[in-house]
Amino acid sequence: MEIIIRKSKPTGKTRSSVNERMQGDWGATTLTPEQNDKCKYLERQIKEKTGADKSMIKQTHIAEVK
Numbered sequence: 001m002e003i004i005i006r007k008s009k010p011t012g013k014t015r016s017s018v019n020e021r022m023q024g025d026w027g028a029t030t031l032t033p034e035q036n037d038k039c040k041y042l043e044r045q046i047k048e049k050t051g052a053d054k055s056m057i058k059q060t061h062i063a064e065v066k
Helices: 015-026 033-050 059-064
Strands: none
Touching: 015 033, 033 059
């Protein structure tokens, strides 16, 4: 017997996408809207410099953005 378990949605490649998914599904987030904007900014910067699609940015790095 084989059991196939399918995920409803992908978990996300970036911290901001995971945060938005948590907000939509559970109504809870780990970031404030301002921190989420800063996180998206850092993700864009990382993508431009390295070309990385996946990035999980730490809270301390988000706090350093002005």
